[in-house]
Amino acid sequence: MKKNEIAKGIADKFRNLYDVKPLVVRSPGRVNIIGEHTDYNEGFVLPAAIDKAIYIAVSKRDDELIRLFSADLNDVYEGKLSAVEKSEKHWANYILGVVNQLQLRGHQLRGFNIVVGGDVPIGAGLSSSAAMECAAAFAMNELFQLKIDKLDLVKMAQLAEHAFAGVKVGIMDMFASMFGKKDRVIKLDCRSLEFEYLPLKIEGIKILLLNTNVKHSLASSEYNTRRQQCEQGVEYVKTHHPEVKSLRDVTIEMLDQFVAPKDDIIYKRCKYVIEENIRLHAACADLKKGDIAALGKKMFETHEGLSKQYEVSCKELDFLVDHVKNNPAVLGARMMGGGFGGCTINLVREEAINSLIKEASEAYKSSMQKDISFYIAQTEDGTAVME
Numbered sequence: 149m150k151k152n153e154i155a156k157g158i159a160d161k162f163r164n165l166y167d168v169k170p171l172v173v174r175s176p177g178r179v180n181i182i183g184e185h186t187d188y189n190e191g192f193v194l195p196a197a198i199d200k201a202i203y204i205a206v207s208k209r210d211d212e213l214i215r216l217f218s219a220d221l222n223d224v225y226e227g228k229l230s231a232v233e234k235s236e237k238h239w240a241n242y243i244l245g246v247v248n249q250l251q252l253r254g255h256q257l258r259g260f261n262i263v264v265g266g267d268v269p270i271g272a273g274l275s276s277s278a279a280m281e282c283a284a285a286f287a288m289n290e291l292f293q294l295k296i297d298k299l300d301l302v303k304m305a306q307l308a309e310h311a312f313a314g315v316k317v318g319i320m321d322m323f324a325s326m327f328g329k330k331d332r333v334i335k336l337d338c339r340s341l342e343f344e345y346l347p348l349k350i351e352g353i354k355i356l357l358l359n360t361n362v363k364h365s366l367a368s369s370e371y372n373t374r375r376q377q378c379e380q381g382v383e384y385v386k387t388h389h390p391e392v393k394s395l396r397d398v399t400i401e402m403l404d405q406f407v408a409p410k411d412d413i414i415y416k417r418c419k420y421v422i423e424e425n426i427r428l429h430a431a432c433a434d435l436k437k438g439d440i441a442a443l444g445k446k447m448f449e450t451h452e453g454l455s456k457q458y459e460v461s462c463k464e465l466d467f468l469v470d471h472v473k474n475n476p477a478v479l480g481a482r483m484m485g486g487g488f489g490g491c492t493i494n495l496v497r498e499e500a501i502n503s504l505i506k507e508a509s510e511a512y513k514s515s516m517q518k519d520i521s522f523y524i525a526q527t528e529d530g531t532a533v534m535e
Contacts, residue, residue: 151174151199151201151534152534154201154203154265154266154267155172155174155203155534157219157265158172158203158204158205158219158263158264158265158266159172159205161205161217161219161263161265162205162207162261162263165217165261165263166207166261168207168261169207170205170206170207170261170263171205171206171207171287171290171291171533172203172204172205172206172533172534173203173204173206173283173286173287173290173531173532173533173534174201174202174203174283174531174532174533174534175201175202175203175204175279175280175282175283175286175325175326175530175531176197176198176199176200176201176202176268176279176325176328176528176529176530176531177197177198177200177201177202177268177274177275177276177278177279177325178195178196178197178198178274178275178278178279178320178321178324178325178328179195179196179198179274179355179357179484179493179525180193180194180195180196180320180324180484180485180493181194181195181196181333181348181431181443181447181493182194182424182427182428182431182443182446182447182450182482183195183320183424183425183427183428184424184450184454184482184483184484184485185374185420185421185424185454185458185460186338186421186424186425186428187318187319187320187336187338188316188317188318188338188375188378189338189378189394189395189396189421190338190339190393190394190395190396191338191339191394191395191396191421191424191425191428192335192336192337192338192425192428192429193318193320193334193335193336193338193428194333194334194335194336194346194428194431194432195320195321195323195324195328195333195334195336196324196328196332196333196334196348196527197324197325197327197328197329197527197528197529197530198274198328198355198525198526198527198528199525199526199527199528200266200267200268200269200274200523200525201266201267201268201279201528202264202265202266202268202276202279202280202283203264203265203266203283203534204243204262204263204264204280204283204284204287205262205263205264206260206261206262206263206287206288206291207260207261207291208258208259208260208291208292209258209259209260209261210258210259211258211259212228212229212230212258212259213226213227213228213229213259214226214227214228214229214232214244214247214259214260214262215259215260215261215262216240216243216262216264217261217262217263217264218239218240218264218265219263219264219265220264220265220266221239223237223239225237225240225244227244228259229247229251229257229258229259232244232247232248232251233248234312238313239264239280241312241313242277242280242281242284242308242309242312242313243262243264243280243281243284244312245281245307245308245309245311245312245313246281246284246285246288246304246305246308247284247288248308248311248312249285249304249305249307249308249311250285250288250294250304253304255288255292255294255296256292257288257292258292260288260291262284262287264280264283266279269359269521269523271363271489271490272357272359272490272491272523273484273485273486273489273490273491274357274485274491274523275321275324275325275485277309277313277321278305278309278317278321278322278324278325279325281305281306281308281309281322282301282302282305282322282325282326282531283531284305284308285301285302285304285305285308286301286326286531286532286533289301290533298326298327298531299341301326302319302322302323302326302327303319303322305322305325305326306318306319306322309322314368315368315371315372316371316372316375318338319336319338319341320336320338323336323341323343324336324530325530325531326530326531327343327530328527328528328529328530329345329527329529329530330526330527330528330529331347331348331349331527332345332346332347332348332527333345333346333348333435333527334346335428335432339394339396346432346435346436347435347436347438348435348527349435349438349440350440350495352497352498352499353440353479353495353496353497353498354495354496354498354501354524354525354526355493355494355495355524355525355526355527356493356494356495356496356501356504356505356522356523356524356525357484357491357492357493357494357522357523357524357525358468358491358492358494358505358508358520358522359490359491359520359521359522359523360462360464360465360468360489360490360491360492360512360516360518360520361518361519361520361521362462362464362489362518363488363489363490364462364488364489366488368486370460370487370488371460371486371487374417374458374460377413377414377417377418378395378417378418378421380411380414381395381398381403381407381411381414381415381417381418382394382395382398382418384406384407384410384411384414385398385402385403385406385407387406388402388405388406389402395418395421395422396425398418398422399422400419400422400423403415403418403419403422416457416458416459417457417458419457420453420454420457420458421458423453424450424453427446427449427450430446431443431446434446440479440480440495441479443479443480443495444478444479444480444481444495445480446480447480447481447482447493447495448469448473448480448481448482450482451465451469451481451482451483451492454482454483454487455469455483458487460483460486460487460488461483461487461488462487462488462489463516464489464512464516464518465483465487465489465490465492466483467511467512467515467516468481468492468508468512468520469481469482469483469492471508471511471512472492472494472496472504472508475500475504477496477497477499477500477504478494478495478496478497478500478504479495479496479497480494480495481493481494481495491523501524505522508520509522
């Protein structure tokens with residue numbers, strides 16, 4: 149379905165429910181080409197917004213009621229502006245968390261109606277949650293004319309996820325969703341938030357996402373554990389180098405000297421992050437030259453690091469990457485996102501996509517006794533009002 153059709157479907161549903169013409173905002177999911185688990189270590193990332201998005205239709209009310217309707221789940225949440233708190237309805241928390249952040253900053257809101265839906269697959273590692281938070285923040289900003297700049301909306305969306313969803317995500321997902329551009333990736337410095345757009349020239353190559361359709365229960369707890377392990381590594385180095393603030397400032401030599409003797413696991417975790425930042429800078433040089441084959445090779449290296457050093461992969465993700473490794477039509481592949489399930493991202497020559505999907509599906513079914521689903525993604529512009 150094209151974005152205009154989805155937006156129209158959400159707007160029509162809204163009119164049926166509330167008999168008002170809504171404001172409609174679209175906010176995309178994202179892929180990350182390279183630079184995984186570097187964002188919360190103040191490193192660099194290389195995401196792009198994609199053509200799968202969350203759509204929010206919204207209008208003001210005359211009272212202080214909040215009424216949310218999920219078109220995809222056919223579920224309703226009702227609450228009051230004066231008592232915004234975490235709900236047992238998980239999906240509603242992404243919107244309520246944003247409202248809470250706006251209130252904490254003293255912004256004056258009124259009651260509102262929302263219908264939310266879209267085509268970002270949930271749990272596939274494409275950041276449907278960040279897309280929903282950015283859509284909600286952007287929609288509130290437009291609806292109540294709050295005049296908040298886009299970067300502040302991104303920061304609020306991130307804090308909403310920390311406070312109401314309980315996951316201490318880095319800023320990349322929200323940033324990519326808000327600032328994405330068609331045919332571009334964003335090289336984002338997660339410390340200064342300076343960024344530049346780099347060309348993603350992949351004529352004849354498509355971004356293929358293969359979804360393992362597993363989400364191991366480890367994901368959230370292990371994510372927070374990895375953060376702590378990285379922070380511990382920084383503390384070990386800091387004792388000797390007080391100027392060090394995050395892994396961004398740490399060299400392999402420092403790790404060898406101050407972390408390796410103390411803790412082998414923390415050493416491995418930190419080494420992966422430092423090497424991934426180095427890889428990302430090299431990948432940006434590849435993009436500027438249009439050398440997608442060199443970029444793809446680095447994606448395979450990233451997967452190896454995520455699987456063996458950072459240990460956030462799982463047998464299903466490893467299987468899908470190993471399966472395409474020697475296929476000449478696949479330029480690069482790796483697991484993407486927090487890990488322990490979700491998708492692999494693959495750069496695949498267009499003419500080989502159908503045969504690859506068929507072959508990978510059969511092999512996965514036979515080895516893992518599960519089905520994969522797949523999405524062919526393209527880069528797309530970031531959060532905006534739909535006309």
